[in-house]
Amino acid sequence: MTRRVIFPLILFAVMVLSGVALELLPHQLLMGTYMIVPHWLFVILIYIAIFYDRNDTYYAVLYALIFGLLFDIVYTGVLGVYMFSYALVIYIVRGLKKMLQGNFYVLLMLSAFGIAIADISIYAIFTVIGFTDMPIEVYLLNRLIPTILMNLLFLVLIYPFIIKPMRKWGTELT
């Protein structure tokens, strides 16, 4: 019963925290050429998709839809962008997971791939609706690569704390 509420709670807390995440970074980074977007919500969703979801459950995709929409409402005001990008990529990651074993290196690889696709998707949508006019090569160097690196760092940092309970809840799920 507890695990039905624990993931929504964690995801909600992470969503709130990403609003103050930029405060924690040094301001030189923000003012400089690099753009770093904390996709923390997405990182947690990847954990859920890889270590919690069975082959016949879709919790991660469902949470991606719900919290992606909340993220859109609270932080961007353009509905659907994060919701669609997160849900689609989590769905793809979920498909890839079936072919691979759920260990640390697979997690790293899938996350790097997932964050890249999700951020590119967000870039594509924002470019189409005219929110940004950043050229693609600038985007790849100044935003995509730093964003992937920082989010992987976050992923590795929370790994020791999250992996055991996640595996435990995963086996309880029948």
Next chain:
Amino acid sequence: MNFFRSKKLFVILIGFIVLVVLIGYSLNSRGHLNFAEKIVSDAVGWVQNIAQAPVTFVTDIASNVSDFKTTYEENQVLREQLSQQKSMVYDLQKLEDENEELRSIIDMTETARDYEPIYATVIARSPEQWVDQVTINRGESDGVQENMVVRTAEGMIGKVLRTSKDTSTVQLLTGFDEFNRVSATVLRDDDSDIFGMIEGFDEETEMLLFRIIEESDSDIEEGDTVYSSELGGEFPAGITIGEVKEVVADQYGLTRIAMVEPAADLFDIRNVIVVNRSIDQPEDEDEEGDDES
């Protein structure tokens, strides 16, 4: 027909249609939150209010340490400025009295400069840096309305984009474009003030773009201070926006654009003031239309 039988592709297709509908909807109703969005914003804002306290505590300690290093030099400069300030305060007092007296003679009591401040704290900054929005902990119940100017002690930082009951979203100057602009002015002694619009932000130079709409004799110069102007009908006059650094011609060579360095630090914002224009609002819609033409 095989294509439509594939369930996965069908779901993704539906998802894509939903995405387009949602984006179209939110771009259309930009500035107005619907009922559900307001509830979500308030609920998240309430939690953000709590979460923000410990984070601020940590970042404050870090910035305090770095502040110590520069304190001595700053103190010297401030002392010097303070001595000049004293004589200015006296002048200002005299001028204000005189102004009031003259106003009472011509029966005009309210000016576009009057405003009521609403003090607020930034509780979150959008992680998506392309939208350049911050959330503050005051909303409709405190009198905040859309399109009000938001400033810090140094100068203007943006305007209120969306409001809910207890929080509101502020569009920072860095995210301004053709749809979000501010009328601004550079003061001149004789009656030839320079007018224009702040209508964008250059990421590379980190300067605001101030498009000058009136060709006046007195050319704009480096070091001029740009203030907000009451001509837009929305904002009070006299709020510092920034300082002119460079004047260039626009891409068609028809108008001039001044590169303005923002007076306020747009990246480190903590306490802000929402400027509630106290003077009775004229019909905003018409005036706006005139300005833009």
